[in-house]
Amino acid sequence: MAFEGLADRLQSTIKKITGKGKVSEQDVKEMTREVRLALLEADVNFKVVKDLIARIKERAVGQEVMESLTPGQQVIKVVKEELTSLMGGEQSKIAVADRTPTVIMMVGLQGAGKTTTSGKLANLLRKKHNRKPLLVACDIYRPAAIKQLETLGEQLEMPVFSMGTEANPVDIASKAIEKAKEEHHDYVIIDTAGRLHVDTDLMEELQHIKTAVKPDEIFLVVDSMTGQDAVNVAESFNEQLDITGVVLTKLDGDTRGGAALSIKAVTDKPIKFAGMGEKLDQLEAFHPERMASRILGMGDVLSLIEKAQTNVDEKQVKELEEKMRTMSFTFDDFLEQMGQVKKMGPLDDLMAMIPGASKMKGLKNAQLDDKQLSHVEAIIQSMTKKERHDPSIINGSRRKRIAKGSGTSVAQVNRLIKQFSEMKKMMKQMSSMQKGKKGKGNMKFPFM
Known part of the structure; x- marks a missing residue:
């Protein structure tokens, strides 16, 4: 889960100060020392940490905090605001050119996920912004890169412009833009060549492409799990290309968060997007405030709602509501709802978006993960159709058969049936309450 190590450490640190009726300078000093250590362990740039801690200290011992009725809460507010500011303050939106097409250059080292990210970005632009992008294969030195982009294009049913491995990358990029104008594409995403390290040849080629096509955006794709190396790479590319933004890949697996918390401060360029998984729909706009909330255990309800709106079928939701009202909800419906939840991403990531979920008793020990969903x-x-529709017929011998067929224990089968029964009782109560209120239709169950 993104920032898991840092989040755990920071949340346990700020918990000590949250409920205090009075906060002294010594309390702030102890908290900032812990925060400093947590950030350094998360591989955040040393100078960035130093400046951040100085700002938190200055504000946390100020009049606004010390004279507040809830000083502990005010200190947390200061920490959240400073973390948000560190990551860019507010979301930096993608450019839209005055005259189409908008040209985006994707740059970065080999292995950072540049080609896949190009496909993900094209997919996001089409699905969320109703755009018509054209992918361009400009990495002529690695034939597999061209083939990879073409394969992504086929999967997404999206055009890919390629001139093979013999053409000049500058010519490919220029002709791709002409093609985009002819076919009315509003975005051109150029997948450029990478190297194993920053070198003169690479930078010269990228500068030639930049001069020829005058891109509206130059996105540097970096692997967030490389920590300070990612920051150093960003600094080098920014110095020579003047990038407009950063795309962090593998943020879902980055438990430390050093790159995400350092890049904006070091390069003064915003993080525009973050890769949150391997699937082609797992690229998200980067929201500094929402990310700061997640790190501090305050949840991220807006992102959760957006995920639900994108992945949950509205027709199925309405059908589900009706079944709940008429008490005809079955295990088949429950299975369908689980499928909707799985589309939204890993369960631990979803839990991180729910305010206070990290404080729920036993949540860490409960191991709420996708493996658990798979068991359910x-x-x-493993149940028959009749058993799914009427669990009351599931006797002892049937439970043994179901456990054997699912590779689980009878205790797990019993637990699920009991939870399902309790859930139906709760639905019945809520439905009864709903009937007693004016204006039906307020009960919403987007997913279970």
Whole structure:
């Protein structure tokens, strides 16, 4: 999970000060020392940490905090605001050119995920912004890169412009823009060549492409899991190309967060997007404030709602509401809802978006992960159609058969059936309450 190590450390540190009725300078000093250590362990740039801690200290011992009725809460507010500011303050939106097409150059080292990110970005522009992008294969030195982009294009049913490995990258980029104008594409995404390290040849080629096509955006793609190396790479590319933004890949697996917390401060260029998984729909706009909230255990309800709106089928939601009202909800419906939840991403990431979820008793020990969902799925799929529609017929011998068929224990089967029964009782109560209120239709169950 993104920032898991840093989040755990920071949350346990700020918990000590949250409920205090009075906060002294010594309290602030101890908290900032812990925060400093947590950030350094997360591989955040030393100078960035030093400046951040100085700002938090200055504000946390100020009149606004010390004279507040809830000084502990005010200190946390200061920490959140400073973390948000560190990552850019507010979301930096993608450029839109005055005259189409808008040209985006994707640059970066080999292995950072540049080609896949190009496909993800094209997919996001089409799905969320109703755009018509054209992908351009300009990495002529690695034939597999061209083939990879063409394969991504096929999967996304999206055009890819390529002139093979013999053409000049500058010519490919220039002709791609002509093609985009002819075919009315509003975005051109140029997948450029990478190297194993920053070198003169690479930078010269990228500068020639930049001069020829005058891109509206130059996105540097960096692997967030490389920590300070990612920051150093960003600094080098920015000095020579004047990048407009950064795309962090593998942020879902970065438990430390050093790159995300350092890049904006070091390069003064915003993080525009973050890769949150390997699938082609797992690229998200980067929201500094939402990320700061997640790190501090305050949740991220807006992102959760956006995920639900993108992945949950509205027709299925309405059908589900009706089944809940009429008490005809079955294990088949439950299985369908699980599928909707799985589309939204890993369960631990979803839990991180729910305010206070990190404080729920036993959440860490409960191991709420996708493996658990798979066990539930296997149990339900091992039931007969009749059993799914009427769990009351599931006696002892049936439970043994279901456990054996799903590779689980009878205790797990019993637990699921009990939870399902309790959930139906709760639905019945909520439905009864709903009938007693004016204006039906307020009860919403987007997913279970």
